[in-house]
Amino acid sequence: MAAITTHHLVKEYPGGVRAVDGLDLTIDDGEFFALLGPSGCGKTTLLRTIAGLESATDGRLHIGDRDVTDLQPGQRQVAMVFQDYALFPHMSVADNIAYPLKIQKVDKGERLAKAEDVGAGLSLDGLMARRPGQLSGGQQQRVALARAVASNPQVFLFDEPLSNLDARLRLEARTFLKRLQRDLGVTTVFVTHDQAEALALADRMAIMRDGRIQQVGSPREVFARPANTFVAGFVGSTPMNLHPAVVEGGRVSLAGTSLSLPPDTAGAVTDGQKVIWGARPEYLSWSPSTPAPDDDAVEGEVTVAENLGASVLVTVNAQDTLIQVVVDEENEPDIGARGWVRARPGRTLLFDAESEELLGASPGVPTVSAGTAGESA
Amino acid sequence: MTAPLQQTDAAPAGQPEQPRRRTAVDDGDAAGLGRGRAAAFVAPAMLLIAVFLIFPAIWTLYLGLTNWRLTGLAAAEPEFVGADNYLDALNDPAFRTSLMLTLAFVFFSAVVGQSILGFSLAWAFRRLRQGIRTVVETVVLMAWIIPASVIAFLWIALLARRDGTLNALLGTEGTAWLLEYPMQSIIIFNIWNGTAFSMLLFSSALAAVPPSQFETAKMSGAGTLATLRDVVFPNIRGHVLTNTLLITLWTFNVFAPYLITAGGPEGRTEILGIYIYRVALKEGALGEGAALSLIMILINLVVASVYLRLLRERKT
Numbered sequence: 001m002a003a004i005t006t007h008h009l010v011k012e013y014p015g016g017v018r019a020v021d022g023l024d025l026t027i028d029d030g031e032f033f034a035l036l037g038p039s040g041c042g043k044t045t046l047l048r049t050i051a052g053l054e055s056a057t058d059g060r061l062h063i064g065d066r067d068v069t070d071l072q073p074g075q076r077q078v079a080m081v082f083q084d085y086a087l088f089p090h091m092s093v094a095d096n097i098a099y100p101l102k103i104q105k106v107d108k109g110e111r112l113a114k115a116e117d118v119g120a121g122l123s124l125d126g127l128m129a130r131r132p133g134q135l136s137g138g139q140q141q142r143v144a145l146a147r148a149v150a151s152n153p154q155v156f157l158f159d160e161p162l163s164n165l166d167a168r169l170r171l172e173a174r175t176f177l178k179r180l181q182r183d184l185g186v187t188t189v190f191v192t193h194d195q196a197e198a199l200a201l202a203d204r205m206a207i208m209r210d211g212r213i214q215q216v217g218s219p220r221e222v223f224a225r226p227a228n229t230f231v232a233g234f235v236g237s238t239p240m241n242l243h244p245a246v247v248e249g250g251r252v253s254l255a256g257t258s259l260s261l262p263p264d265t266a267g268a269v270t271d272g273q274k275v276i277w278g279a280r281p282e283y284l285s286w287s288p289s290t291p292a293p294d295d296d297a298v299e300g301e302v303t304v305a306e307n308l309g310a311s312v313l314v315t316v317n318a319q320d321t322l323i324q325v326v327v328d329e330e331n332e333p334d335i336g337a338r339g340w341v342r343a344r345p346g347r348t349l350l351f352d353a354e355s356e357e358l359l360g361a362s363p364g365v366p367t368v369s370a371g372t373a374g375e376s377a
Numbered sequence: 378m379t380a381p382l383q384q385t386d387a388a389p390a391g392q393p394e395q396p397r398r399r400t401a402v403d404d405g406d407a408a409g410l411g412r413g414r415a416a417a418f419v420a421p422a423m424l425l426i427a428v429f430l431i432f433p434a435i436w437t438l439y440l441g442l443t444n445w446r447l448t449g450l451a452a453a454e455p456e457f458v459g460a461d462n463y464l465d466a467l468n469d470p471a472f473r474t475s476l477m478l479t480l481a482f483v484f485f486s487a488v489v490g491q492s493i494l495g496f497s498l499a500w501a502f503r504r505l506r507q508g509i510r511t512v513v514e515t516v517v518l519m520a521w522i523i524p525a526s527v528i529a530f531l532w533i534a535l536l537a538r539r540d541g542t543l544n545a546l547l548g549t550e551g552t553a554w555l556l557e558y559p560m561q562s563i564i565i566f567n568i569w570n571g572t573a574f575s576m577l578l579f580s581s582a583l584a585a586v587p588p589s590q591f592e593t594a595k596m597s598g599a600g601t602l603a604t605l606r607d608v609v610f611p612n613i614r615g616h617v618l619t620n621t622l623l624i625t626l627w628t629f630n631v632f633a634p635y636l637i638t639a640g641g642p643e644g645r646t647e648i649l650g651i652y653i654y655r656v657a658l659k660e661g662a663l664g665e666g667a668a669l670s671l672i673m674i675l676i677n678l679v680v681a682s683v684y685l686r687l688l689r690e691r692k693t
Binding site: 051052053072073074075078079080082083084085086088089090091099100103104147151 | 587589590592593594595596597598599603607608611612
């Protein structure tokens with residue numbers, strides 16, 4: 001068991017592309033940690049650098065109290081599960097699981113017993129003699145996991161662990177992975193481009209863009225209090241409403257309506273400052289009734305309604321500002337209906353229009369613990 | 378490991394990527410053309426095979442049963458001699474010597490030399506930058522595509538006793554490589570000549586090995602030998618067999634060394650193709666040459682069928 005620490009880690013490819021750009025990050029012992037970001041953001045490179053499959057251009061990498069920056073992958077006590085599982089097609093399940101032990105020259109009886117033991121823990125008993133080609137996707141994934149577990153590593157690395165499974169299996173495998181990680185208690189880092197996966201699995205997560213970390217925090221922190229508009233737009237299954245607004249007289253002016261400031265931004269903004277008003281569609285509500293004068297409500301007309309199953313994503317046009325609201329299935333409005341959009345108290349955010357950084361947040365949401373996020377706000 | 382975790386994907390895991398065997402209805406008419414039209418489509422190819430492959434083979438078989446000669450009385454009116462040519466050939470020590478020379482030549486220059494060198498080059502170039510790789514591959518390919526006569530001239534110049542390049546390089550002026558080490562010379566010549574094919578074949582085979590398998594071995598701490606044993610060879614086994622089959626047959630039938638040593642000195646490099654050439658065309662015994670040729674074809678067929686069986690075993 002060990003924590004992972006990077007100190008100003010840099011990975012630069014020939015040609016000057018910096019995939020990882022001066023990263024300071026601490027992943028705590030036993031933590032299930034997600035690296036999230038769009039493709040090309042450097043998350044996979046970071047994972048591979050931790051694994052030792054890429055060598056760091058600059059900076060140091062520690063696992064536990066060992067400096068592993070210059071160690072070969074095989075010496076780092078790290079196990080990796082690849083996106084395609086990388087099972088050896090010519091070996092039986094048992095031999096696949098025992099492979100790292102074979103390389104460590106553990107004798108045959110002992111390593112097969114260990115494989116049997118680990119395999120049983122992952123519900124692979126009865127499949128040990130089969131070849132990977134005779135297994136389902138979910139079973140193959142568990143063989144890959146068993147191989148990682150069998151090598152008794154200090155750190156697990158998963159590269160897009162769920163992306164090769166079909167949609168239904170993915171949810172089950174997600175639950176399974178989370179339980180496995182909790183039971184083993186081994187520090188685990190995984191890479192994903194799917195924000196829902198990161199939110200669901202991770203104890204903490206880092207959102208990356210262009211080789212830099214935008215924010216580090218628990219899923220709850222990241223969801224409720226994104227550090228900037230990039231994170232706000234990337235995390236969440238429906239995109240956050242982000243609209244230009246202006247601070248006027250201690251209030252926010254948006255789409256011709258004056259809204260009260262989110263409470264703890266009061267000191268952080270000045271009159272006339274250009275800001276971006278943000279609110280998740282889930283935290284907005286729609287009502288056809290006229291609001292009370294002190295209600296923070298924006299008037300508009302329903303233009304599109306997209307069914308999400310138990311709810312409807314309604315797009316409201318308020319003076320050419322399109323605001324999306326998640327509405328309960330029973331209250332689905334008609335297209336063209338007029339009404340008011342209200343924000344749940346304390347759930348709106350303001351970002352600076354220029355730096356796009358978060359200006360403040362309503363009370364009731366946790367604050368980010370500073371110090372771990374190298375490049376965050 | 379802690380307590381067993383409940384497996385949750387039992388039901389949907391039932392839709393696996395298991396290889397599904399197609400159970401085709403075999404009524405002999407898969408394309409739905411009808412036998413007549415199907416036969417008409419195949420006929421041109423069959424005709425070509427018959428004219429250029431089957432007929433010459435049968436003709437060779439027939440010639441081998443006669444005492445046909447290049448010149449003289451037997452050239453005008455060859456007589457039927459039965460299996461004499463075949464029996465003579467098999468009993469002829471010269472033929473057996475030539476066969477042994479050929480086996481040694483094939484084993485060292487093709488199976489060992491070209492395969493190992495070709496694989497080593499492919500393995501070494503795998504990580505080179507594209508530019509350097511292209512240059513090296515082009516150079517190796519040149520050895521393969523330059524006409525044999527040109528290559529033979531180059532090698533004679535290289536190995537020449539007086540003012541030969543090799544002697545100049547090694548400072549061994551006066552060494553007659555082609556007289557002192559004739560078999561070694563043509564083996565190395567043939568390795569040099571044919572390695573490009575193995576190299577290209579293994580290059581593409583290596584490129585097809587999933588990178589994640591290499592990386593899994595690396596993460597487990599596997600060294601080069603373990604990686605070759607556990608990742609590379611199991612993945613490219615089919616390519617190794619194909620390569621060995623092709624270069625064995627090519628090398629078995631090769632004639633180019635004649636241009637360098639002409640089978641000499643004292644027949645020490647008289648591999649089968651050269652031996653047949655001597656018997657049939659230099660000594661004029663066409664009937665005996667035909668018999669030898671047919672024996673050579675049969676050896677080729679045996680080699681090919683052994684490899685094909687190995688390949689088929691791999692697939693099942």
